[in-house]
Amino acid sequence: MEIRLSYKQRLIVESKDGPMLVLASAGSGKTRVLTERVRYLLSSQPGTFKVLALTFTNKAADEMQTRLKDVQSIKDRAFIGTIHKFCLELIRSKGTAIGIDKMPHIFERENDRREILLEVFENNLSLKKYVTGASDKDRQKFIFDVLNYISQQKKNLCGLVQTNEATDEETMLLFNEYNAVLSSQNAIDFDDVICLAYKILVERPAVADLYRKMFRYVCIDEAQDLNFAQYELIKALCGKQHNNILMVGDPNQAIYGFNGSSKTFMTENFVIDFNAQIIQLAENFRSSISVLTAAQKLIPNSVDISDAVINGEFSISECQNEQSEAEFIANKIKFFLDSKKHNDIEGDITAERIAVLGRNKYVFKSLEKELGKERIPFVYKKTNDLSEPVSDLLKMYDLGIRILVNSLDKLHFIQLCKLLELEKIPLLDTNVGIDKLYKLSDFIISPDIKNEYTILFESWKVVNSSINNFIKGLELIEAYVNTSPHYSNDLIKKGFVIQDIEELKALWKVYSLQTTAENKTLSNFRNQIALGISLNNNKNTGVTLGTVHSVKGLEFDIVFLMGMNEGTFPDYRAVKEGGASLNEEKNNAFVALTRSKRLLYVTYPKQKFMPWDKETPVNQAPSRFLRNLS
Numbered sequence: 001m002e003i004r005l006s007y008k009q010r011l012i013v014e015s016k017d018g019p020m021l022v023l024a025s026a027g028s029g030k031t032r033v034l035t036e037r038v039r040y041l042l043s044s045q046p047g048t049f050k051v052l053a054l055t056f057t058n059k060a061a062d063e064m065q066t067r068l069k070d071v072q073s074i075k076d077r078a079f080i081g082t083i084h085k086f087c088l089e090l091i092r093s094k095g096t097a098i099g100i101d102k103m104p105h106i107f108e109r110e111n112d113r114r115e116i117l118l119e120v121f122e123n124n125l126s127l128k129k130y131v132t133g134a135s136d137k138d139r140q141k142f143i144f145d146v147l148n149y150i151s152q153q154k155k156n157l158c159g160l161v162q163t164n165e166a167t168d169e170e171t172m173l174l175f176n177e178y179n180a181v182l183s184s185q186n187a188i189d190f191d192d193v194i195c196l197a198y199k200i201l202v203e204r205p206a207v208a209d210l211y212r213k214m215f216r217y218v219c220i221d222e223a224q225d226l227n228f229a230q231y232e233l234i235k236a237l238c239g240k241q242h243n244n245i246l247m248v249g250d251p252n253q254a255i256y257g258f259n260g261s262s263k264t265f266m267t268e269n270f271v272i273d274f275n276a277q278i279i280q281l282a283e284n285f286r287s288s289i290s291v292l293t294a295a296q297k298l299i300p301n302s303v304d305i306s307d308a309v310i311n312g313e314f315s316i317s318e319c320q321n322e323q324s325e326a327e328f329i330a331n332k333i334k335f336f337l338d339s340k341k342h343n344d345i346e347g348d349i350t351a352e353r354i355a356v357l358g359r360n361k362y363v364f365k366s367l368e369k370e371l372g373k374e375r376i377p378f379v380y381k382k383t384n385d386l387s388e389p390v391s392d393l394l395k396m397y398d399l400g401i402r403i404l405v406n407s408l409d410k411l412h413f414i415q416l417c418k419l420l421e422l423e424k425i426p427l428l429d430t431n432v433g434i435d436k437l438y439k440l441s442d443f444i445i446s447p448d449i450k451n452e453y454t455i456l457f458e459s460w461k462v463v464n465s466s467i468n469n470f471i472k473g474l475e476l477i478e479a480y481v482n483t484s485p486h487y488s489n490d491l492i493k494k495g496f497v498i499q500d501i502e503e504l505k506a507l508w509k510v511y512s513l514q515t516t517a518e519n520k521t522l523s524n525f526r527n528q529i530a531l532g533i534s535l536n537n538n539k540n541t542g543v544t545l546g547t548v549h550s551v552k553g554l555e556f557d558i559v560f561l562m563g564m565n566e567g568t569f570p571d572y573r574a575v576k577e578g579g580a581s582l583n584e585e586k587n588n589a590f591v592a593l594t595r596s597k598r599l600l601y602v603t604y605p606k607q608k609f610m611p612w613d614k615e616t617p618v619n620q621a622p623s624r625f626l627r628n629l630s
């Protein structure tokens with residue numbers, strides 16, 4: 001359907017050069033405005049300049065790319081992607097400027113970071129005392145806290161910008177050693193991606209200058225979720241000369257405080273540092289009067305109801321316990337799917353037009369069973385697009401790929417040896433990935449594992465000979481699994497392997513479409529997987545079940561928000577902390593409510609059974625936010 005931009009939207013889309021902040025409420029067309037701005041810039045102005053459009057998620061970037069695919073040479077003239085993806089690209093093409101001769105590999109998994117840190121404690125006498133003697137639980141908690149600390153330091157660009165914070169010697173040692181272990185394996189973690197790109201831009205003004213000239217316009221979506229490092233990166237990119245920056249965001253949808261994000265980078269720093277003009281976008285194009293009234297009650301002055309015309313529905317229902325809450329929702333969904341019609345909804349109601357949201361994934365437990373009983377299809381919306389194989393065979397394959405592209409990767413080499421059930425980690429006299437993988441085969445004892453390894457090695461070999469053989473390599477494994485009696489006797493196991501292969505093929509397809517032939521490398525592909533590639537395969541598969549964070553930016557005709565109890569929503573940690581954390585919970589609830597286009601149903605159980613006692617129900621207080629809503 002062709003949508004005409006409103007007067008105000010058009011004003012932004014067609015605005016002249018200069019810095020601009022669009023403060024826009026939920027459903028006011030932020031994403032649409034940003035997309036149309038890119039289209040307008042590229043089609044109305046001559047020249048070879050490019051547009052940099054930064055989004056917060058891969059999904060948002062995909063959506064934007066899809067909407068702009070009719071724009072001529074869009075791929076050459078616009079970079080549309082997440083900030084991390086942009087930074088990775090910058091490191092890849094200009095890393096040599098700061099001495100990065102070999103593209104580092106991202107260790108994206110929490111578990112990998114934990115192992116790196118354990119190695120630091122193990123090999124460092126002055127630090128070892130912190131993990132020896134502690135109970136397993138305390139050690140886990142300690143490691144978790146240290147990893148969070150390291151991540152936080154990187155988000156504050158520790159070592160790259162001056163701070164007043166005094167750090168004691170041992171903490172500094174820990175931080176440096178953790179980075180040293182990563183570096184010895186030619187690896188970086190997720191936070192380093194921003195840090196390294198920032199380093200290039202501030203230490204090599206010529207590179208920054210080149211990028212400023214290349215990207216004449218910078219557009220940033222969901223700017224309320226920027227953190228310090230990301231904002232500083234944008235500042236470093238733009239310098240003093242470049243001020244064609246458009247930031248679009250909604251302060252009431254700031255929900256990534258745990259990630260160091262703060263709306264003030266958008267509402268205050270950007271406005272002061274760049275002297276940005278502020279434009280408000282309030283008209284709501286998404287939701288019914290009932291939905292907007294609820295959102296307005298939760299956060300006054302957050303949305304504009306004046307132009308809404310469709311009534312819609314909003315209700316709060318108290319249920320006896322989680323089971324009756326699940327039954328209530330499943331029955332209502334069944335009713336909608338059977339009747340297919342509602343006066344306020346155009347066309348037939350299908351499962352894909354319905355979502356059930358919760359603060360965390362545990363609230364859906366009873367509902368899953370009820371939906372199953374009613375044969376209502378549903379799909380979980382994932383928070384991120386990180387892909388991780390489920391089957392051991394593809395886990396081994398992925399580890400081999402990591403070694404192939406980065407022979408210094410000791411961490412994943414050890415993990416591969418463990419999966420191969422080797423008693424000792426062999427010392428191999430080669431530093432070439434494919435040779436390492438070849439020689440490893442000699443150490444495998446189990447004949448079954450050796451068999452599988454032979455196939456995996458064949459696959460690595462074909463991929464190693466040419467990146468264009470990637471699918472061919474996977475087909476070798478597929479053929480083996482389809483003919484091996486071992487797998488035909490264990491169909492569940494076979495199913496996992498086939499699913500993993502399908503997923504890898506799909507990832508490859510998306511990567512191939514998004515990447516030019518000269519940039520296509522196995523190493524780059526692996527790094528893109530680490531940053532998350534959106535597969536868009538959750539479409540048309542049923543009712544969406546999702547946490548609030550996973551549905552940001554999405555919309556559904558009918559939304560259920562379940563589990564609205566104190567301690568669940570708002571989350572118990574935020575209740576304890578109060579202040580900004582509690583305020584962010586309110587933003588979370590606001591995001592949840594405003595996902596609904598027409599009908600909105602909020603539910604909560606009066607009682608719950610705790611996981612450790614299924615006999616005695618415990619009374620639950622309704623969420624404090626419901627007091628605003630009723």
Ligand SMILES: Nc1ncnc2c1ncn2[C@@H]1O[C@H](COP(=O)(O)OP(=O)(O)OP(=O)(O)O)[C@@H](O)[C@H]1O
Nearest residue numbers: 003004005006026027028029030031032285286553
């Ligand atoms: N000018 C317009 N006329 C009609 N519909 C519009 C217009 N602009 C946007 N819309 C529609 O309004 C809905 C919300 O738009 P969009 O998703 O861009 O808003 P948003 O501000 O990014 O929302 P949120 O921040 O809540 O995710 C979409 O269905 C979009 O197609």
